[in-house]
Amino acid sequence: MQESLNRRLSFIGAILMILALLAIYRLVSLQFADDTGYFANVAWDEYSYKITVHPPRGEIYDRSGVLLATNSVKYEIGLSPVLIYDRQGTAEALSGAMGIPKEELLEDISSEAPYVMLASRASASMGQAVLALGLDGVAVSPITERFYPHGSLAAHVLGFVARDNVGYYGIEGFYNNVLSGDVSVSDQSRIPFEATGGEGWRQGSTLHLTLDSEIQYLAENTLAQAVHDTNAEGGTVIVLDPKTGEVLAMANLPTYDPNLFYSQAAEITKIFDNAAVSKQYEPGSVVKVLTMAIALENEVIRPDSTYEDTEVLEVGGISIYNWDRQAHGVTSMTDLLGLSLNVGAARLSIATGPLNFYDGLDAFGLGKLTDIDLQAEARGSVRRPGQADWYEADLATNAFGQGMAVTPIQIVAAISAVANDGLIMKPHMVTRREDADNTVTTFSPTALGRAISEQTAQELSAMLAEALTREASKALVPGYTVAGKTGTAEIPIPGGYDPEATITSFVGYGPVEDPQFVVLIKLDRPTTSRWGADTAAPAFSTLVRRLVILMEIPPNDVRVALEG
């Protein structure tokens, strides 16, 4: 009997032992075998959560270290009604901190919704005040937002950052990948001893611009005054260093505040376009400077050459007239520039010949991207012989800036070549980039090529300066020798040109002996006068009078005395 019982117990024990061994084997295999990824993933999903780290966006400084774009903090404030027990107390405290009526808050707290948003973008002071209250059921979440401390200053150069943390337009758009850094998305364990810091993200790089905030402010103020005085629809101003291609100031009107970009109505988002690089226009008579340069370079004329100016010139079936519809008789090249004679300019381009003329325009960069580091640069358009839409008359009209489309930055770059002894420099906005790992990249000036010889450039500079003096231009600056040219362009409309409106401009540089700036002022549809000489030229003079102080450029007599 006892023996039988022992046998049975041994049998059951053996069975249990086998089951236990099987269970142990299964546990070990689940723990260590290769095909257990499924269970590991299920477990990881249970005790982990995803964190996304948006690194701080890189800051933007001007050339002197003035902060132009940085990041500020706003707060999202909301409440979960189900988690609030002291409704009266919470409503009273929130009302005091947020300035919302207590009754309104009580209504929100009594809501059956799981979450009620109180403020999506509360100010830092309000957010921190609510945070300090430490209320149960009230959530205060910080949100980083782009901030432009100078408001609308340099808005078109900077662009803006939308709420998706993506930069649009200007520097923000062009350098978005550099400024935004690397976003990190990683799984974080809820188990404290598996906790790690947010890893894998890279802070955005810091950019130092060529822009000078004081010159920018001066340029914007001068442009605003000119637009007001001439009752223009808008305008553009660019200040550039001809020796390096550094843009010292760039502005357009109308403008906007990038801090409030979202408040612009959808139909006027064209206001975000940086007209200085994106808007094409017919440049008008400023192109006569280039026509003269090309003619001099090809030895078609000399600086002291003359020609017989007539009332009209027939080319390719169209009639070319001067702006005053007068014949000026024997005219020097300097007077051709000073009086801005279309007939003379057309004679020059015809004498130069289409091949040399268009090669010359190409060397000056008209109708080509300058590759400036700003978003949405337009190419412009200069038709060439051989293209289906080129006509013989274009050779004559192109000589005085009609029948072509350029951008303001192309004109400034081209004229800067004349100021810089014939060498055309690439316009650029960024001088230095500092990465989060302290790597510093410096952007050196780049020459795009030689447009004309040094001798031609110097001869032309002297002619332009002389022309301004002879006609007692309103662009003259007392104490300084400046060179430049007005432009008055008609506005193409379907079937011809708008008889009422013009685009006026003046592009000039100085001091002629050692040019340190090129300034373009363009006014759209001024109504007080249709001529660049009456609208843009005075604005140029106003700007340069203050610009020379900011750039510490002494007047001629002082410079001669100092050098002596």
Place this chain on the structure above:
Amino acid sequence: MTQRKRRDNWFNQALRQAPWRTQTQATSLIMATVIMVAVIGTLYLAQASRTAATGRRLQDLEAQRQVLEQQNAQLRAEIAALQSVPRLISEAERQGFRRAEPQDVEYLKIDNVSQTVAAMPFAPADVEEIVPEYDETLGSWLSGQMAMLREQFDLFLGTTPSPDETPEQ
């Protein structure tokens, strides 16, 4: 009789005379195992709890860092707004300043200084405070402590030489 059989007999005889010896041995073995497991468990728990506490502190510090970075960014933004060019100019005008006219500016020639160098109105942004790295070794710490003790001893004895008395090297 082999030697092994002789030993077994001796062992069986000892167990017969004192059967509690077997129980004591088993109990000791179990107790030793339990104690060892308890010690290992205690050590493991102590280490795990310290790791967990450190992990929690890491999470807290991470959260604190984020808050401080946000506050820092906010302060930088506020400072930048206060230093903005339009605000500074309007504030200067409010205080009675006006822009310099060309006739107000005087130029002075200073030898060996380029005219084209403009004054830097703001400190360069890339100047950062250099934080020295912690590089103290046990040896340097000990020698520092010894030097301090020696100095205090010298002060106590009044034998510290004044700077004037420092012998020439």
